[in-house]
Amino acid sequence: MAGQSKIDKLGLGAKVLALRQDLTCEEIADEINNRYLPAGAEPVNKMTISRYCTSHGMTDMNRNDISKSVTNFDALGEACKVRDRLVKRTNKMERFLDEIKEDEEKLSEYASINNAYLNCLRQLNDLNESVSKIQKEQLGMSKVRQVLGVVLTTLNKYPSVRAEIFEQLRNSEVYETIRAI
Known part of the structure; x- marks a missing residue:
């Protein structure tokens, strides 16, 4: 397993690539670290996710941003x-x-x-x-992201409903707008 990436060693490659369709690299790292990381494993960061996706041909993404950070301004x-x-x-x-x-x-x-x-x-x-x-x-987008996060977490309990909703969204003209959120 010497030439294998950290993500492949964790058995999370397919999950990362699937999540990359709709999330930024930072959001994927958070999701993996919070929900899928095996006990005792070292957390992954957004650059690890970015390199993994790039090495698997996911370079021409509509959402190429790696980070979800927002600069605060008073x-x-x-x-x-x-x-x-x-x-x-x-x-x-x-x-x-x-x-x-x-x-x-x-x-x-x-x-x-x-x-x-x-x-x-x-x-x-x-x-x-x-x-x-x-x-x-x-800030408004951040709140929408939080709401969508709750909805997605709830939808994870119902895989068939989630799949149907995502299929409808992918066929919708607002899909790119939703992906940007």
Whole structure:
């Protein structure tokens, strides 16, 4: 068994390849480690799953992502940081304008610099809003994944019903959308 992969040694090759039709490599690793890993066996990771699937010709997947991770973003915290920067900038601007109110050349230079800075802050705020919207969508997708996980776990108790549902889904026009979730 020297040339055999870890997954084949565990006797889980067919299960991994079947799961790869609908799950990411990280989701498969979680599923294998939680439900199918023999007692005392070392857990598999997403890269092991990815290499196994690639070595078995599963390279042109619609869901090539290996990971299901989501980056956290504190939209409120970032908005507060932008607000704090604006307040500091405004206070600094007031003091400086009082100092140079008679020098038109300095006023003009300062106005240009200040406008550029305010445009950067506006773009940063727009970016924060975009990221917040994306994060909201990802959170919704995460909740849908959790619901589908419960449904799939329940369906595992009824293999014939599960097979029928998956067959209907595969023939459905929304199958790719469901796979992406």
